Amino acid sequence: MAGSPADGARRPGRDSPAGPDALQAALAAVARGDEAAFAAVYDRAAPAVLGTVRRILRDPAQSEEVMQEVLLEVWRTAARFDPAAGSAAAWITMLAHRRAVDRVRSEQRAAQRDARAAVADAEVGYDEVAEAVEASLERERVRRCLDGLTELQRESVTLAYYCGYSYREVAQLLGVAVGTVKTRMRDGLIRLRDCLGVD
């Protein structure tokens, strides 16, 4: 743990802030109109934004477009971010998720999606998490924690988060009561939170 100075120097994120702190600091600078800081926010946040959006929208070109919209939205509304209410990453990914879901829902109103295709999609959704080849630490940890959920909890959470379904749609897909899905989403997320050590 307490390494020699040489060890410490090799480890990124010791002297210069990295990870969540760096994103938060960059976002605070963006709120003051700092365009260079926006590049830092882009570098740190864009991959999670694109990944989230892409899972929900599927279409690569449309996902890139939404990613750009979300990042510009972050630029525009950075002053409204409150660090006391959560991390910068949570705020940005919330914007991304909401935007993607809103887009899916508005398209849905025009053309209802075929439920059978939806089930197939949902399976891919979880599959991609569960068997992601690029096994980054985070991916591994999340996968392990997802595996620790009951099947119904896991499906409720991943269908909503990674596929953008409403709890009513999830209930329909899984053939369970609406109230059951609501509680499974909550319980599943709580178990995930505890497993991931989120405070």
Next chain:
Amino acid sequence: MGERRNGLHALVGAYVVDAVEDGERAEFERHLLTCEQCRDDVRGLRETTARLAAAAAITPRPELRRPTIQAAAVVRQLPPVVSGDRAPAMSRRVRWQAGRGFARTWLAGVAAGLVVVLVVVAVVLGLQAGSMQQRLAAQERRDDAMTAVLGAHDAVVMTAAVSTGGTATVVMSHQARGLVFTARGLARLPGVKAYELWLAGPAGVTSAGMVPPGRRDMSGPMIVGGLAGGEQLEMTVEPASGSRQPTSAPIVRIVLST
């Protein structure tokens, strides 16, 4: 904890993964104002969803980086939300999770800005599509005008349904005496036809130009300058070469009120 409203409490999971409908979202957010425990729950579960997002991360194509960052230069930033009249300007305790007007202020701002961002993205992607250097010079003037409108303090957004399908959006600034027009989902026209914009005012009807096709289902953006005030913006279907005066009935009309 106080009084429990179990139905709403159960919704916390669905809420943080955006699996609720708009009405329920609003109801839950009202509930959050009075339920500290729920705000804590939301906070923790949101951090959890951020981890789900991180686990899904994919690296964007490098070509997207520059245009996105550059686009920020033409998007005006919202000021922080201040509680009361005299919160210090540097105060960073802007609330997005608690307090009066939770999410309402914040989401209203997001909604209004969405269109501006969409327009900017369209501009960026439009630039990106062609050979950048060649088109840059030609577009510079147009973009300056567009920047002036989109960045104006008094910019307002108006949308209207197009009778033949699609939605027209106008971002207008009186100060810049101009507007930026875009449309989404317009009916596809045969090659010999095109959409044309008109300004109809006391002095008559004048062409504001042909609507350029955009990427995907977007049309435009196009800039219309020299507004006198009190005009109407109209769109008609015309021969692709354009008309001096409209030859068909308007399919959308937007009153450019003051």
